[in-house]
Amino acid sequence: MNRLLLLTLLPASMYVLFVISVDQSVSPQQAMTPRELRNQERIEKLDPRPLPTHQGPRVSDRFPDILLTDQYGKEHRFVSDLVRDHTVCLVLFFTECTGTCPGTTQVMKRLREAARNEFPTDEIRFVSITLDPDIDDPNILLHYAESRGLGPQDGLADWYFLTGEFSELEQLRRALGLYDLDPEIDADRSEHASLITFGNDRHNRWASMPAGLGFDDLNETLCRICGNSQRQRFEMALKEGRMVEDNTETNDAQSQTAGDTAACCEEQLSAEQFTQN
Amino acid sequence: MTKTMSLLNRRSLLKAASAVFTAVSSLDANDRLEDSDRQNAVNNGVARNGQPRQNKVAQQFDPGNVGKGTPFTFSPFSVEMTVPPEAQPVAVGDAPFAPGDVFHGIAPEFYDRSVAERPDLQWYEAFPTKWYQLDTHYLTAEIIPGVRTPVMCYGGSIPGPTFRARVGQPVVVRATNSLNIEQSIHLHGGHNPAHSDGYPNFYILPGQQRDYFYTNTVPLRDGKPDFSESPSTMWYHDHSMDLTANLVIQGLTGFFLVRDQIEQDLIDSNVLPDEPYDIPVALQDKRFNADGTIFWDPLDHNGTLGDIWIANGKAQPFFRVQRRKYRFRLLNGCNARFMELRLSSGQPFIHLGKDTWLFPNAIESETLLLSMGQRADVVIDFTNAPSEVFLENILCQSDGRGPDGSLDVPQHCIPGAPFIKFIVEDGVVENDVTVEPGTALRPHVRINPSEAVTTREFRFHRTKGAWMINGQFFDPDRADVVPQLGTVEKWILKNGGGGWWHPIHIHLESHQILSVNGKAPSLSQSFKNDTVILDGGAEVEILINFRTFRGPFVFHCHNLEHEDMRMMFVFDPTVGGGSGPTVIQQSFP
Numbered sequence A: 001m002n003r004l005l006l007l008t009l010l011p012a013s014m015y016v017l018f019v020i021s022v023d024q025s026v027s028p029q030q031a032m033t034p035r036e037l038r039n040q041e042r043i044e045k046l047d048p049r050p051l052p053t054h055q056g057p058r059v060s061d062r063f064p065d066i067l068l069t070d071q072y073g074k075e076h077r078f079v080s081d082l083v084r085d086h087t088v089c090l091v092l093f094f095t096e097c098t099g100t101c102p103g104t105t106q107v108m109k110r111l112r113e114a115a116r117n118e119f120p121t122d123e124i125r126f127v128s129i130t131l132d133p134d135i136d137d138p139n140i141l142l143h144y145a146e147s148r149g150l151g152p153q154d155g156l157a158d159w160y161f162l163t164g165e166f167s168e169l170e171q172l173r174r175a176l177g178l179y180d181l182d183p184e185i186d187a188d189r190s191e192h193a194s195l196i197t198f199g200n201d202r203h204n205r206w207a208s209m210p211a212g213l214g215f216d217d218l219n220e221t222l223c224r225i226c227g228n229s230q231r232q233r234f235e236m237a238l239k240e241g242r243m244v245e246d247n248t249e250t251n252d253a254q255s256q257t258a259g260d261t262a263a264c265c266e267e268q269l270s271a272e273q274f275t276q277n
Numbered sequence B: 001m002t003k004t005m006s007l008l009n010r011r012s013l014l015k016a017a018s019a020v021f022t023a024v025s026s027l028d029a030n031d032r033l034e035d036s037d038r039q040n041a042v043n044n045g046v047a048r049n050g051q052p053r054q055n056k057v058a059q060q061f062d063p064g065n066v067g068k069g070t071p072f073t074f075s076p077f078s079v080e081m082t083v084p085p086e087a088q089p090v091a092v093g094d095a096p097f098a099p100g101d102v103f104h105g106i107a108p109e110f111y112d113r114s115v116a117e118r119p120d121l122q123w124y125e126a127f128p129t130k131w132y133q134l135d136t137h138y139l140t141a142e143i144i145p146g147v148r149t150p151v152m153c154y155g156g157s158i159p160g161p162t163f164r165a166r167v168g169q170p171v172v173v174r175a176t177n178s179l180n181i182e183q184s185i186h187l188h189g190g191h192n193p194a195h196s197d198g199y200p201n202f203y204i205l206p207g208q209q210r211d212y213f214y215t216n217t218v219p220l221r222d223g224k225p226d227f228s229e230s231p232s233t234m235w236y237h238d239h240s241m242d243l244t245a246n247l248v249i250q251g252l253t254g255f256f257l258v259r260d261q262i263e264q265d266l267i268d269s270n271v272l273p274d275e276p277y278d279i280p281v282a283l284q285d286k287r288f289n290a291d292g293t294i295f296w297d298p299l300d301h302n303g304t305l306g307d308i309w310i311a312n313g314k315a316q317p318f319f320r321v322q323r324r325k326y327r328f329r330l331l332n333g334c335n336a337r338f339m340e341l342r343l344s345s346g347q348p349f350i351h352l353g354k355d356t357w358l359f360p361n362a363i364e365s366e367t368l369l370l371s372m373g374q375r376a377d378v379v380i381d382f383t384n385a386p387s388e389v390f391l392e393n394i395l396c397q398s399d400g401r402g403p404d405g406s407l408d409v410p411q412h413c414i415p416g417a418p419f420i421k422f423i424v425e426d427g428v429v430e431n432d433v434t435v436e437p438g439t440a441l442r443p444h445v446r447i448n449p450s451e452a453v454t455t456r457e458f459r460f461h462r463t464k465g466a467w468m469i470n471g472q473f474f475d476p477d478r479a480d481v482v483p484q485l486g487t488v489e490k491w492i493l494k495n496g497g498g499g500w501w502h503p504i505h506i507h508l509e510s511h512q513i514l515s516v517n518g519k520a521p522s523l524s525q526s527f528k529n530d531t532v533i534l535d536g537g538a539e540v541e542i543l544i545n546f547r548t549f550r551g552p553f554v555f556h557c558h559n560l561e562h563e564d565m566r567m568m569f570v571f572d573p574t575v576g577g578g579s580g581p582t583v584i585q586q587s588f589p
């Protein structure tokens, strides 16, 4: 499957260039299969203009507006300073977590890089909130971020590493649905570090996804749930359009019977990776 | 006609050319309701009536919103239950519009009606096509008396209009999405092309249209139509990617009822009731916000429970009945609440069918266990009933994990939560029907275990707050298993534990339950099913055919919050069969 190739060829921000280049008949179209052309034609019918803001109560009204401190020692109210009217890509973690946290952080890093082409830098925020405030003070959070290349970078959205008061953080965790009904499981903080929560407060669209889903699906979900226009939300889905007849054109017919795992499935973390602590 | 036909469609055009449930024993005369108990149940709901709770801890903390219920009080049984209107076709026979000339097109099978597994054969078709239009839009409803509630609806009512057709009568529904949110419509229990099956990302995008092609056919067995597979009670509901729980709880459900000649003969010979004595009833629980909107939390991944008991879009309605037999198609349309239904009068149901299909013979059931998505096709005989009869749910459930207690030893909350009060009117009734327990309804064709060419195991489990099947999350582009069309497989469905119940719904085909935890299934589960309950730790063995249509199709947990968190798998039947994981053979987003 050419999903990655297509993504490289056609990031959303390049549609204008793409259309111009077609007009000049420089024609990247020649490289496209009939299937890709067909899908592209449909994508161009989707409205690229920003959608109106949601009216009425919002999911974020139910979040506690607690005070948090970032890796630079700066204070933020969770709802009023970070979430309200913004898009967030949020995860719980702790710096000493060696199980799923590093993988989750890495996939967040890739999402942040991909978001460069999808969201205004000042609209989307990456948020990592510690589950272990006793250890994770701002200095430790700063070291964690910088040593992993997660600091401020031109063209990339801000990434907040946040700590706060334990009981308030627990309140927030539960409001975010990141808890387990079994108290023994709930008491193990490594259980809560594997879901990424996507939210666009302006459109009041939220979803949580397992970090183990892998970059492609997470990025598609982020754009679909948080996208600001119909085109941004659904272009990736429309790119997957295919008919049985297409399979003979693109050799996918063989992959049907041969079980070509590379085509679709390498991105998702293995169960072992996902379940280890 | 707008010029929006995609290349995809042009290409297609060119080609054109329970149950006898175990709980019964625990009910006795003392369980029958007193009036004061009933009022208590009305006011307090199932989970708060003083029954000892199981050892659950949801109340130890307040995960966001638990404990803050619907802030309205109302007099129950003060409004009459409505029967959803029947969908009216815009044409029968010739097409009133160009099929597929819409953004999302029509199934390729519309133009090529050969059976995918046997291209030399056509599927069974006997009646002219019915053509419909269905608009999904916003509506202000009055679910609780006096409270205005914004909802989403199919075609102007909740539940949406009831489709009625004959087996062998194709139906094309031009569905328009007038919401500002993407949708995908699944006809639950149907045997239909993948394009029209409500695959999660086979959307109807906002402002766009899709032509759903429902064949209403039955699969072939030895080259002949197998009428034991004739669908009867189907329902349609939203199935969109990551948003199903939201769109269903906001109102997107409806019924789709189909009759074959065998069922029609039973109706014509006065064995089974006809309309207006054949009534679909969607049972749901919902919770409401102070502004009248329906409560739903996109970050609740356990399963949303409500505290208001709703039948056909009305909170605790009454329904006037005559002293005769009525057929009710009871649907559990909840997101996460299981039900065990009984009549307050103590009389049993004449149980005609489970899920989509009729039983070979009517059976007698004291109570009806229904998971989310399951249906019970029943006849209630009001001939000698008391003047008031309540349909009530007696299963205790405290959170999204599932009912308190186990499948073998369910915990009952008595008195139950009454959904409907039947007011039984006196007077002479003519033309009553003759069905009773034991009445023959239709032949049943069993799948022989020796027909299975493959055995597969699927484990449904929770891992770090997320829902998995065999250690994987749903990926709409990935075919997890690739069965061969025209074959039978044995599937072993295992619950990964933690006390979570998962009702597993498999699209495309009925399945036959071989065993539940090593034991034979209960009588009502032992014929055809489209949804099977995996209670905590359960292991269920089933047999399933793959016929007529290429994939991809899904199977998934019908706790809608679990489903949305990707507790879903793709099976993609192909002509040659194959092995997964691989890329799905066709995709119609």
Ligand SMILES: [Cu+2]
Pocket: B501, B502, B503, B557, B558, B559, B562, B563, B567
């Ligand atoms: Cu489930």
